[in-house]
Amino acid sequence: MKVYHGSRVVVEKPDTKHSRKRVDFGPGFYVTPLFEQAKSLCRRFLNMGQDAYVSRYELDDAAFKADDVKTLVFEAYTEEWLDFVFDCRRGLDKSDYDVVTGGVANDKVFDTVELYFQDMISKDEALKRLKYEKPNSQICIRTQRVVDAYLHFEGSEKL
Numbered sequence: 001m002k003v004y005h006g007s008r009v010v011v012e013k014p015d016t017k018h019s020r021k022r023v024d025f026g027p028g029f030y031v032t033p034l035f036e037q038a039k040s041l042c043r044r045f046l047n048m049g050q051d052a053y054v055s056r057y058e059l060d061d062a063a064f065k066a067d068d069v070k071t072l073v074f075e076a077y078t079e080e081w082l083d084f085v086f087d088c089r090r091g092l093d094k095s096d097y098d099v100v101t102g103g104v105a106n107d108k109v110f111d112t113v114e115l116y117f118q119d120m121i122s123k124d125e126a127l128k129r130l131k132y133e134k135p136n137s138q139i140c141i142r143t144q145r146v147v148d149a150y151l152h153f154e155g156s157e158k159l
Contacts, residue, residue, distance in 0.1 A: 002059075003057050003059045004055065004057070005032075006041035006054050010053050010156040012156075013153070015144060022088065024104065024140070026095075028143075030138055034137055053156045056155050057153055070098050070099075071097065072101070075102075077109065078127075081103065082123065084100075089117070098142055100139075101138070101139045102137075112126050
């Protein structure tokens with residue numbers, strides 16, 4: 001499967017060590033199968049007058065079927081997704097997943113999630129609001145072993 005990563009540099013050799021810690025699915029190397037989504041994530045770099053690149057990779061589908069790769073998939077913005085993102089963003093996640101896939105907490109979704117995290121709306125209200133949002137797609141590869149075995153750099157595009 002083709003996947004993309006937006007950054008201010010070309011990332012030929014992805015690693016999980018340089019990840020931010022308190023993000024949606026925890027530390028790891030984030031990619032998306034949606035080129036436009038990776039491109040839109042680069043806007044912040046462009047807006048600051050920095051270079052921006054979308055790196056392209058082949059993610060071997062075997063990563064999702066391998067017995068030694070523990071995968072968690074969220075098909076929608078559910079209570080389980082909300083709880084997982086809450087724990088990851090608070091640094092409370094203790095799970096040992098190698099790969100986590102699911103929706104991105106951005107734009108209206110981000111606003112709803114933040115209102116819930118700040119106790120300004122209930123979990124039920126947050127889930128009601130998220131029910132009608134179509135998830136974007138992100139894949140967080142949380143272990144270097146999986147990056148090295150299943151993710152292969154193919155090239156990049158400067159924006």
